[in-house]
Amino acid sequence: MTHAYLATQPPQALPPTTNTVTLWHRLFGDAITAIATVATLALLAVALGKTINWGVLHAVWPDGDAAACRAASGACWAFLSEKLRQILFGIYPPGEQWRPALTSVILLVLGAASLPPVCWGKRLVLAWFVGIVTVLLLMRGGVLGLAGVPTAAWGGLPVTLLLAVFALGAGFPLGILLALGRRAEMPVPRMLSIGVIEIIRGLPLVSLLFVASILLPLMLPDGMSIDGLLRAGAALTVFSAAYLAEVVRGGLQSLPRGQGEASRALGLSWWMMTRLVVLPQALRSVLAPLTNTAIVMIKNTSLVLIVGLFDLLSSGRAALADPAWPTPYVETYCFIAAIYFAICFSLSRYSMWLEARYSQHRSH
């Protein structure tokens, strides 16, 4: 009796069985799930109810005024519409506020244009260079018939964007230098890089801002002074550089040794090898952590509040100091938070998209 088998006909194809789990089942499938659903819905209902009550039903809309806000128990949105310019542009002369507005638009557009990988290249660098020079001239004035406005009068959204662009734009190359230095064979650059990176990462940003705003003027010769905004920007740059350096170092470490060997065997110098072979691959492998670090640094610009610089948050607080209005803190902070959220959330979604795209790009 043989137990052999030979297939003589192809097996019959059956229609697929539907085995989808319905939403109802996921919400109320068993006792614990049902309780969790009911509890969460109840909590959400209470929270949403209170928020809508405060934010919509009893709120004072932009057509109201200070007295109406004081009388009402809801949100004071009228304050925001009244003070919008002060929050967004600080104490910049009201007649010239089209300039900071244009600055913000230019920086945001350049930022958005830098995201899609197809745009990366020499033209983008040139565009940024031109954009930054334009923006600085625009804000500063004093040329082409524009009234001069000192940096002490700059404030609000353009300052936040400028600080973020500065910290990331200057911090990234510096970070790459530090990362390369940390992996050098020569002891001096290696020790220096390790020292700089570890010390800055061990310190709070507040202390670095103190150093920049209090110590730096002390350490310059009499008569030489650096602009306050530039000092804060320098502190943010150095801070970003140290954190970006660690991310880049991870990328450098993940590169197979054979790449360096092949480059050297072909006769490429260290600089050519780093620029053409090592860095493109290393940076590409850490795009997601780089973007996440960039998001953190953008949020960090809000700390310049502590050293008295007028960025978006600080301008908002200055606007709140107006005694005529009944201190609508929550509305203002929510508005400022919403602006940051819009920028940071889009960047984090972009970073997830970039990571998905590149992982599928590599495994052809």
Next chain:
Amino acid sequence: MLSKIWFDRRLRGWCLQALLIAMVVGGLGWLAWNAQANLARRGITSGFGFLEQAARFPISESLLAYDTSDSFGHAFLVGITNTLFVSVLVILFSTVLGLGLALARRSKHPLVSGSATVYLEVIRNTPLVVQLLFWYAMLTVALPSARQALSPLPGVFLSVRGLYFPKLVLSGEVLWFWVAVAVSLLMVIAAVMLRPMLKLRHGMRFPLVRSALAAAVVLVGVAAWVGGVGASLDVPALRGLNYTGGSTYTPEFTALLIGLVFYSTAFSGEIIRSGIDAVPGGQWEAGSSLGIRRWHLLRLIVFPQALRIILPPMTSQYLSIIKNSTLALAVGYPDLSFVVATTINQTGQAIEGILILMGVFLTISLTVSVLMNFYNRRLALVQR
């Protein structure tokens, strides 16, 4: 000759390094020389002698006793303890809540994981300062005055003036009591940490943790009885415009605590979640094919392995919390950065003050890193 040096690989390396050292030393030297000249010009003496002078500025709350006649040195100490107090509390709360958030994010229930995700995205994409100021506003503007304080629990009063709650007052030989408490705490912690290794390596079946707990209770009880320690509750009572008695958490402290806990929980939660996710799926499969149910699987099989992955990023998260506590400046809680800023304002000793600030934080960073690295290595040994 010069070209020979330039092209010789080793000599070129040494020359470049020497140049680098010269630049760094030269730059730092120039800065130091300018600083010394500027300070002399302003008549400010360098050195840490000012630490012995009287501080003459108030500190609104502290764990240690302080008044304005105390020295600057003591003021710095108060600042450091305040910083550490808030940091440790935030670390504890955010770790526990972070675990809850991680489990919520991994939950299959759409509402639970959805709410957790919304929370996470909102917290992660807004700056910490804005969140702290938001909470401070909620606690100072949105709460009622002392006379109409909220009372969620008997004896606990929440108002614009702060959170007042009953204080436990101990009488009698308190010192030995606290020593006993400290010793039993250490004993229990040691038992919890040593148990996995002893159980695995030496097949110990002795219920170490339970006996440690029992011994702790006995020790504390004996110390209390021998020292004649009595406890009484000091309940806050409304007198005039505000409460007196009991313990209080000021709005500044509470805002800092709540804001930092909400912020840090989001990040801790993500770290714990990715640690659990990083454990290979095969572990879950092996465990469930052995018949182990989900909660035990998590606790006995997955979590110990996840712990090794979680520890390094968690270490930097803890350090981040300690550094973020300097944002107390934004809400007015008197931590170390506040004391330093006020001192610099009063004495002009900028370099010394900032050096103290940086020195303290670097020491804390280094210590925490070393301790966590040590535990990390112990954990790896235990597992293998």
Next chain:
Amino acid sequence: MTIDTKPAAPDTLAVRIAGMHKWYGQYHALRDINLSVRAGERVVICGPSGSGKSTMIRCINRLEEHQQGSIEVNGTPLTDDLRHIDEIRSEVGMVFQHFNLFPHLTVLENCILAPMWVKKQSRQVATETAMRYLERVRIPEQAGKYPGQLSGGQQQRVAIARSLCMNPKVMLFDEPTSALDPEMVKEVLDTMASLADDGMTMLCVTHEMGFARRVADRVVFMDQGSIVEINTPDAFFSAPQHERSRAFLAQLLQ
């Protein structure tokens, strides 16, 4: 005991290694290496693993440093002098066991990178050279693809073309077929054989004894860091003279 069957005239020496020693810390990796390779000669180096074969050829283009003795390539001595090192690297091409192609560049870009940046050739000239060599290794149609899209055998052939684009006078092969699936080994060996037919000086570390028999002028057998025997392939495979060579061959032909 080494047997150098044809004494070489100094002016046609492609590679000359004399009294070379190398240490890794305390470990004596290469002991008293003496080898002269004439221009156009094909040398196969074989031996058990850990015998120092790869280390020796990696010393020739300074991927490893030797501590004692001398190495000369086409008359240029190999020292710490960067000019000498650059000159030697431009005359010596290397093919690695794991190909080491640049994954972020296309096949064509891999081949024109070094000529453009080191030899300062224009993109057009470099592309012409590259396409010529890609045709030589019989994969011109893959020029626009990325390395990740090619099979192992194709990648190794691209690596050979990449080295050839620098017009080297000596080619070093470090176990070029060891990381390939068996069905792809033949295509790479055929490519190397056709290179040999064109008169390229080759030093090849390999376990492929059939290739050695077919192509090599001499076989160098190394064991434990020193050269044990040098002979023609026929003589080496049919009548090995040293007992260690005999033991190695016995294992190999098992």
